[in-house]
Amino acid sequence: MSMSTGKLTKIVLIVLGSAGLYLLATHQHGQREAIRQAAVALTPDCAEKLGRYRLARSERYQSPYALQRTGASIAVRGYSEEDVRAIQRGCNIIDDTQGSLAKDPGRERWNATRFIRGTHSSCDHCHQGIGDKQDAGGNRMKGSLNLGASWVMADMYDRFTGLLLPFELRQMQCYINSSNGYKPNIADDVISDVTAYSRFLSAALELKIGNHYEEQGIDEIPASATPKQGDDYVRGEAIYKKKCANCHGPQAFGLETNGRLVAPALAGPNAWNTQSRNYFYYVSTILPGFICRNMPLGQENTLSNQECRDIAFYISNLPRPAGDRNGPMVALQQQILMTVLPPLMRLTKPAGGSEEPAEPVLERDQSRP
């Protein structure tokens, strides 16, 4: 009797547990659906950009950007309300991944912070101009990681992964390495909304599938594009302190004021990891290219190729999290360095001494714009 009661209790518990999980999943699913149907509160920059590109529900869409620049534009398929909301949410995720401008970051950004370690990372730090950086004249800028241009060139062979890399998998890599975080599911809204926004950008800029545009990716800087003085982190440190430390901090750990992020970390626990393509020891051409074309903000293209390589080399010598494939020993080493080095560096700072190093003597290379 007692044995059969025990068995029955077990069965009831299993059924109740399964039913509970099912109800929880249904509830979560319903919540996500409600978010999809809810109006989107745009960040100020997204409101400006999407307003300028006249994103609205309509049968047809014509790019005001193309019309203004070429005097003609092609009518393409318009967007439904659902499509518009997906694009708006995608724009918000790029502009404010951590949700610092959102009333309810978890709901409004699909809880993107689930996939990020640290509090600094935002897509917009690399994909500036919300993935569509333009100069004052409205010209798209070379090597500015334009998301629309990336979309039209997606699915090509990627030399780093050895894959025909879809746009969605590329986004996953950003979360894993550039944000030192975790891989979202390919079907997660956090991925599909960014794809929707990137596709809209390619429509707004009238980009064609499979064409390469200058603004796509990074304008990489190999050593052969310098006078070949050799990359030098001592020189890099001097230039960093002069040009970058004001915003990114003396140890490149980023700068926060009153709880708001002013400039993201380039090293330390909030920075990209050693498996990221931004890491100089992994790929030595990408971070210099990013620095030259996008930094310092407002003074882009003012650093020489050698200066950019030196800064990148210096930054990459600072401690940062290890990538997943680096193994536990490297992870431990980086963790120790991240913990021990900052106080040590503060201790060894000369009392009353100037932090301003002398300007490095560097032969100007011909590639300087």
Next chain:
Amino acid sequence: MNPPVSPDSDARIERKQEARASATRIKTLAMVGLIAGFVLWAHLGSGIQAFRSEVSSEPGWENFRADYRINHFGEDGQFVRAVQNGYNLVYYTHKYASRFTRKTAGDRPNSCAACHTAEDLAYGFVNSDRLDPKLGRRVSFEDRVRRCYAGPMDGFVPTIYDPVVRDIRLFARAVAHHLQLGEGALRRGD
């Protein structure tokens, strides 16, 4: 006391041992030959795609390649091979996606091409990721392909990562590039 061993029984034991050693050698050789034969058959004679990095050239591929200028992406390469596999999947679906369709060579229709032209797929690709009013949700190109396998092709749903889905997308992308389509491009008359 042990019974005396006759020279005859010694010789018998030796013969048995030799026969056993010889049988083992033959078995080993047979196994090695079998494995080598299987490997050679798999790579050279089976025609099974999983064993070869090249893609089989089906009738019409060379014309397609020329018509849609696939050489823009290189004479050969990962992308071109994927497009070629996409071509095979679109025009010979029953043969190349046999895991995901119950259609056979004798059935009509038995391929994607029976309903869609290459250009249909390219336009479908640039107009994907939009709301489908019938389904009430946004549907990606990959989802449409998977629905085709399950529905009209009377088969099963592949995962989103499967080459039978991916290579049709790449095929559509290559055609869209040739037609110089942008996002949301409409056909004349649409």
